[in-house]
Every structure is written in structure tokens, then in C-alpha cells.
Amino acid sequence: MGSVTVIEELPVDADRAWKLVREFDNLALYEGVVDELVLHDADGRIERTVRIGGVTLRQRLESRDDAARELRIHTIDGGGILQRLEAQLSVTESGTDSCVMMWEAEYEPMIDDRQMKPLIRDFYLTAIALFRRHLGDQPGEPQ
Numbered sequence: 481m482g483s484v485t486v487i488e489e490l491p492v493d494a495d496r497a498w499k500l501v502r503e504f505d506n507l508a509l510y511e512g513v514v515d516e517l518v519l520h521d522a523d524g525r526i527e528r529t530v531r532i533g534g535v536t537l538r539q540r541l542e543s544r545d546d547a548a549r550e551l552r553i554h555t556i557d558g559g560g561i562l563q564r565l566e567a568q569l570s571v572t573e574s575g576t577d578s579c580v581m582m583w584e585a586e587y588e589p590m591i592d593d594r595q596m597k598p599l600i601r602d603f604y605l606t607a608i609a610l611f612r613r614h615l616g617d618q619p620g621e622p623q
Contacts, residue, residue, distance in 0.1 A: 482593045486583045486604040492615050494579035498549040498571045504541045535559040563588035
């Protein structure tokens, strides 16, 4: 079993950051990070199929806690590279106009972990960079 933790400080209010990233089903939010994202309603639970670099994953939103600003995501189908992946995305306040975004995952790879760990870490770093752009943390980017 492997694990990955990515922690980034953002110069925006925690509530503002959470309002953006809490949307597991926001297709536009992940544009540029994934090749394709399709939503499914599975008996009232939100699931998504994500295609990244030719690998298709199926994920389910396990919980969304607005008070704790936390998402828990379970990978149902790891596309032949993951046996299991449990992820948690959280946003915590670190100052008046700043917050910390943390993305953690525990996983069981079906490929060499020396390949898997950087793939997961790079996905999270790229997603956070995209969140920064959506939040207007980079000059000339959308808010």
C-alpha cells in the first residue's frame, strides 16, 4: 500500500476556496487536468468516470462535509493501474486571507509504486494549480 500527501497554501479565504473545490461534480473545474469527465447518478450518490492519459477511473463521492471543508473520494475502478484508492481533499484556514489545501490518498497500485506515486502526486499538484487559476491566484486568470 502507498500514500501521497500534497499540501499547498493558497492566498485566498478558506470559505472561498472550499466553495470552489467542494464541487466534485463540477466538470469545468477539472478542465485541463483530465481528458474526459462524465458524471453518473448511482442511486443518489455522485459518481464520475475520469479519463487521464488513456487510463479510465471510476470514482464515487463518499462524503462532503461543509463544516470540516472535506471531501472523501473512493475509486471504484482503478483502470488497471489501481486496486484501490481512497482520497481526501480538505481546506483549512491558515490566516485571514489564506488557507491550506491538502490532498491525501492511500492506494494499492497494480503497477510499480515508483511509477504510481508520482502519477498521483502530479495529478494533485496539477489540480491545485488549476484551482489557483479558478480562484484568481495567478495574474490574468479567471476568478
